[in-house]
Amino acid sequence: MTQPRIAAFARLANGDVAPNRLITGQNTLLGRTIHGLAYDPTRDEIVVPNALADAVLVFRAAAAGSEHPLRVIQGPRTELVTPHAVSLDLQNREILVASLTGRRINVFRWDANGDAAPVRVIKGPKTELGHVVGLAVDPDRNLLAVANTREILIFNRRDDGDVAPRGRIAGPKTGIIDEPWQMEFYKGRIFLAASNHFHQNLYDGVTLRPEAKVVPDDPWLNPILGFMGIWNITDNGDVAPLAMIRGSFSGLIHPVGLALNPKDGEVYVSDSVRNGVLSFLVPQFFPQENPTSNPDGRQAK
């Protein structure tokens, strides 16, 4: 993002339009790295990470201008390490935080504030967590889906510490190549912005890696285009998406941001190459029935 801010646009906005309002300015404590934010309809709040200050900020949803957050989760007890994306588990009233360089998922109570300890932290070599961005909870099956490096990992929702994932959606049939991004959940289904930009970083911090020899190609020019894909959260293995949006007519190149509006049957996707937000009318993606209703998490037949 170029300017630290949150812009609110009318859902029906189309074309070259200005936002209805901006949350921006020093008092907001926002930073210029936000890779996942969430709206909480039950409390009418917006939850936003600040990766550059190891913080999670909670605003009233109607905030405007240089408005201070209602709550700030920040400090040594939080165990936050470059948090860059957040998701909400509304049913269990928890905030889930993805940490990239920390390779961890911190879980906080919805009302955590200040130097608050997480209620759970998933981290360690068994977890296989790497490039973590999107997180999505299925509260009925108590499952947690994670957009990770080149795959989707599935954990038990209450997992804590160094635990192995219970499932994995990965492989050529999935179409996920590199850095899957924002993820949402609706009635047993995972919605994923599979960006497929191919990012190579030559530095660890500010130290050049010894093996670095050549400037990589522009990651946004990766010819393998991204897509928006849907899986059942109980899928496991090399499974093709249940449905997807992809191709030249879709306008998607390397989609990253994702939001759902089941009531109007719409999916919203942001694309960094387009520098735009695209709206798709896809009511068929929002089944009324839960497609995977087995409580033990196995896929329904």
Next chain:
Amino acid sequence: MIKKLAAACALGFVLLATLATLGRAAPQESKSSKPAPEDIPPIRMIADPYPAFNGIAVDAANGVVAMSDPNRKSLLLYDRARASQGGASRGEASLPMRQIVGPDTFLGMIAGIILDPRRQEIYTANNDIEDTVVVMPYGASGNVKPARVFSVPHQAWGLALSDVADQIAVTVEVQNTIVFYRRQVKGVEAPVRIIRGPDSGLADPHGIYWDESHNEIGVANHGNFRGVVKNTGGGCAPSFVVEDDAEAGESRPPSIRIFAAGAKDDVRPLRVIQGARTGLDWPMGIAYDPQHDAIVVANNGDSSILIFGRTSNGDVAPLGVIRGDRTGISHPMGIAVDAQNGEMWVSNWGDHSALAFASGARGNVAPKRIIRSAPAGMPTPGFGNPMALAYDSKRDELLVPN
């Protein structure tokens, strides 16, 4: 009738898409010219078709003012003196001398920009995952390969060049660092030195200037600080090193930190401008004005330009402020000083414009000249690689961090 047809078309799309979802198939490229079933057109798209200015640089000797444009991912060069000609003062878009744009250019979410008048080169920093600084000749136009590209740590923002030191300085946000390279750097080269560490006080550094006459560099900081200063990973850059320890992040007040130009490692700044009196509010671009021995700051948060004395130190009020409805300043990102012509240039992120003020201007004053990348009044979505979304179901709004 039209509404009925539109509804029928929409229903048709829905039916086709529904059929497409009945069977599972791996997401392969279609070889047919007919759209694949999953190739669903959007019903709406918010995007800005015009260039949006981030950084700005001016070269009086060659009569050029240049801007970085992370929206359309381009560089634009304008005639400095003819800026308002062609109708910009009447609200029409200005015609650039040249625009560098296209897939061969390596230009992405570019931020800081500087000009090298002697060698007639443009430098601009890719702030996102390109992790590069791109160097173009003044004469470049269209979809051209850069003269040079060099790798930098993730989240490079500000640039400053010194002929005396023959070095280029690059600020790196998430690492709270300034990295220095030899001026001729190309490809993959290690920095020749860095400034970083707790004593430096760097916290989310952005704009930087190099004052050769006083052998100093100045850096604008937003104040975001990751607690413990670690030399690993960061931002959206994957790392092979796991950061196990909590970092105790802080949201510090914004600051301007002045260092000796030859400083390196964990060094204390010579002076620090920081505190409630300063009025600093997300300082972005920063420049030194030799004519007035002043530091000028693009104060993004409150849409103003702040002017401090070069030797200002501590919690001090600015010597002057340019702010108000007559100025046309709207969330400024870049600032550049043309000492030869007694002007300072400001690039607006909140509007498709760049403004030239007399360098002694203060208060609510109109600019001398305007460059517009779009007709006046065109809306500005303001996207810069929007990497996340949320839907506010109560207000029926899309929330876009950008």
